[in-house]
Amino acid sequence: MMNESHAEAGAERGPGDFIRDIVAEDLAAGRHQRIVTRFPPEPNGYLHIGHAKSICLNFGIAREFGGVCHLRMDDTNPTKEDVEYVESIQADVDWLIAGWADHVLGYKRKGDTSGRVVLKQTAAEPQTLEPFYASDYFQQLYEYALILIQKGLAYVCDLTPEEVDAYRGAPDRPGRESPYRNRSVEENLDLFQRMKAGEFPDGSRTLRAKIDMSSPNIWLRDPVLYRIRHAEHHHTGDQWCIYPMYDYAHCLSDSIEGVTHSICTLEFEVHRPLYDWILEHLPVPQPRPKQYEFARLNLSYTVMSKRKLLLLVRDRLVQGWDDPRLPTLAGLRRRGITPAAIRSFCQMIGVTKYNGLTDVAVLEHAIREDLNRVALRRLGVLRPLKVVLTNYPAGQTELVEAVNNPEDPAAGTRQVPFSRELYIEQDDFMENPPPKYYRLQPGGEVRLKYAYIIKCEEVIKDAQGRVVELRCTADLGSKAGGPTAGRKVKAAIHWVSAPHAVPAEMRLYDRLFTVPEPDAAEGDFKQYLNPDSLQVVQAQLEPSLAEAKPEERYQLERLAYFCLDPDSAPGRLVFNRIITLKDTWSKELKKNAR
Numbered sequence: 162m163m164n165e166s167h168a169e170a171g172a173e174r175g176p177g178d179f180i181r182d183i184v185a186e187d188l189a190a191g192r193h194q195r196i197v198t199r200f201p202p203e204p205n206g207y208l209h210i211g212h213a214k215s216i217c218l219n220f221g222i223a224r225e226f227g228g229v230c231h232l233r234m235d236d237t238n239p240t241k242e243d244v245e246y247v248e249s250i251q252a253d254v255d256w257l258i259a260g261w262a263d264h265v266l267g268y269k270r271k272g273d274t275s276g277r278v279v280l281k282q283t284a285a286e287p288q289t290l291e292p293f294y295a296s297d298y299f300q301q302l303y304e305y306a307l308i309l310i311q312k313g314l315a316y317v318c319d320l321t322p323e324e325v326d327a328y329r330g331a332p333d334r335p336g337r338e339s340p341y342r343n344r345s346v347e348e349n350l351d352l353f354q355r356m357k358a359g360e361f362p363d364g365s366r367t368l369r370a371k372i373d374m375s376s377p378n379i380w381l382r383d384p385v386l387y388r389i390r391h392a393e394h395h396h397t398g399d400q401w402c403i404y405p406m407y408d409y410a411h412c413l414s415d416s417i418e419g420v421t422h423s424i425c426t427l428e429f430e431v432h433r434p435l436y437d438w439i440l441e442h443l444p445v446p447q448p449r450p451k452q453y454e455f456a457r458l459n460l461s462y463t464v465m466s467k468r469k470l471l472l473l474v475r476d477r478l479v480q481g482w483d484d485p486r487l488p489t490l491a492g493l494r495r496r497g498i499t500p501a502a503i504r505s506f507c508q509m510i511g512v513t514k515y516n517g518l519t520d521v522a523v524l525e526h527a528i529r530e531d532l533n534r535v536a537l538r539r540l541g542v543l544r545p546l547k548v549v550l551t552n553y554p555a556g557q558t559e560l561v562e563a564v565n566n567p568e569d570p571a572a573g574t575r576q577v578p579f580s581r582e583l584y585i586e587q588d589d590f591m592e593n594p595p596p597k598y599y600r601l602q603p604g605g606e607v608r609l610k611y612a613y614i615i616k617c618e619e620v621i622k623d624a625q626g627r628v629v630e631l632r633c634t635a636d637l638g639s640k641a642g643g644p645t646a647g648r649k650v651k652a653a654i655h656w657v658s659a660p661h662a663v664p665a666e667m668r669l670y671d672r673l674f675t676v677p678e679p680d681a682a683e684g685d686f687k688q689y690l691n692p693d694s695l696q697v698v699q700a701q702l703e704p705s706l707a708e709a710k711p712e713e714r715y716q717l718e719r720l721a722y723f724c725l726d727p728d729s730a731p732g733r734l735v736f737n738r739i740i741t742l743k744d745t746w747s748k749e750l751k752k753n754a755r
């Protein structure tokens with residue numbers, strides 16, 4: 162079944178991969194009418210760039226093959242989950258696949274627990290639709306458990322969690338059977354119903370599958386299916402005090418929703434026999450969903466486990482889940498990175514079965530490539546140094562024409578005010594420069610971009626000997642179209658007109674960790690936090706940036722890409738540095754290697 166979205170998907174579709182090959186073959190063989198995938202985060206934290214890989218894969222396949230993908234809250238663990246996370250997950254998925262959502266995102270009607278999908282029509286009232294929740298299936302999962310008990314395939318076990326572990330054995334050593342393994346069906350039914358009714362305390366009993374305590378696959382050694390937790394659940398309230406385990410809930414949720422391809426990361430490969438075992442022994446509809454595994458994304462210079470991200474947030478080592486230094490989707494969004502850049506990154510890295518470490522430089526490359534295409538060029542000075550043009554009339558303002566985006570002629574040009582008093586970057590002047598320093602120096606010349614060539618005549622210092630102002634003369638014929646416009650100087654620098662400039666707080670971000678693999682480094686990962694991951698400077702920007710828009714991206718010429726931060730308020734501009742123009746880390750590495 163190919164639809165319009167299939168054709169249009171071609172533009173963003175990468176080279177094939179082994180999962181797409183399987184899907185294509187299943188469709189060609191007529192095994193499914195329509196492909197159904199799912200993205201099943203546990204709402205116990207915010208989504209990160211690793212989840213983006215899974216989102217792009219699952220929603221991408223739905224989009225390319227005319228199918229649908231369910232966003233499902235995998236919410237079987239009430240004590241770690243929260244509605245805050247449910248809401249953030251939904252917002253982040255919507256953001257990442259904006260533009261695809263109407264074709265591929267499967268919703269359910271509020272209150273419907275059947276797993277039935279509703280495709281969102283543009284006209285549909287969004288408040289009647291919501292994502293899927295595994296917890297909506299608790300009743301059905303409970304009834305399936307009763308069937309397993311009746312078939313003699315599940316039993317109530319009174320071993321403590323520690324004893325269950327000890328009895329399980331090890332990969333090279335068979336486990337021991339629980340003394341409760343041979344309870345009668347009647348006794349198991351009675352005990353399980355009383356577990357549900359709340360008669361027993363947490364941890365006192367579990368429901369376990371009766372499979373094989375000597376299986377070489379540890380996951381088949383009578384895995385726990387249900388545990389007792391007297392806890393309020395964010396979606397089902399206090400309706401339940403027994404909660405299904407991931408392995409039991411996941412395959413059955415897939416089946417209830419009619420998922421065809423259940424795509425997860427490689428750690429779950431060893432769970433697959435259990436996934437299949439549960440479905441084989443229950444009267445579930447055909448065809449049954451099948452699980453496929455791919456390598457998770459690991460990215461250098463960051464951490465991605467939700468547990469570690471939570472520690473950074475909780476201990477206030479970052480400013481929140483959306484701190485622009487975090488690899489969370491909320492952080493990347495606030496940083497100014499576009500969904501297109503993240504999708505293009507996911508396409509670059511592809512989908513394989515081999516675990517590895519992806520260099521964060523690959524992500525940075527995708528970000529730069531995207532921003533170079535879309536960002537509007539502007540002039541701004543991060544660390545201002547005053548320049549006075551002694552031969553330029555006081556009180557005069559002229560407008561010079563500057564290009565908005567050389568990559569996109571349609572972006573046009575704008576007028577930037579120029580006057581006698583300017584700011585240039587402190588770095589663009591050196592009083593005692595080394596050889597081959599071509600920017601401004603005493604007696605030297607440089608071009609001010611889009612304007613004149615200037616010459617440094619005098620250096621003014623304060624009482625501490627710091628350079629505070631440069632007195633320069635301008636070659637007033639050297640602007641474009643002027644008689645000396647063709648005169649060559651070795652460098653062109655950026656500037657702003659001092660009386661017209663708008664001040665702004667600039668937040669300059671760098672990598673959050675100083676080592677490529679903080680997870681693998683010795684000791685506590687937090688000791689590798691980069692102390693310079695955030696610097697704040699007061700900049701002076703060309704006046705058009707007073708009207709900066711949250712959805713626009715800007716390149717401050719010669720410096721970096723920036724976007725407005727939500728902390729901005731009328732009269733108070735705050736910008737985030739998205740990324741520098743060049744990779745300064747690889748330069749550092751080369752310097753250190755010499």
Ligand code: ATP
Binds near residue numbers: 466
């Ligand atoms: P964490 O270990 O960070 O807590 P998780 O795997 O427990 O992550 P889930 O919320 O269960 O997080 O993940 C939802 C989906 O996203 C799963 O299908 C999982 O396989 C996938 N996923 C999670 N992390 C990554 C990653 N780094 N790369 C690719 N897919 C991932």
Ligand code: MG
Binds near residue numbers: 203
């Ligand atoms: Mg998980």
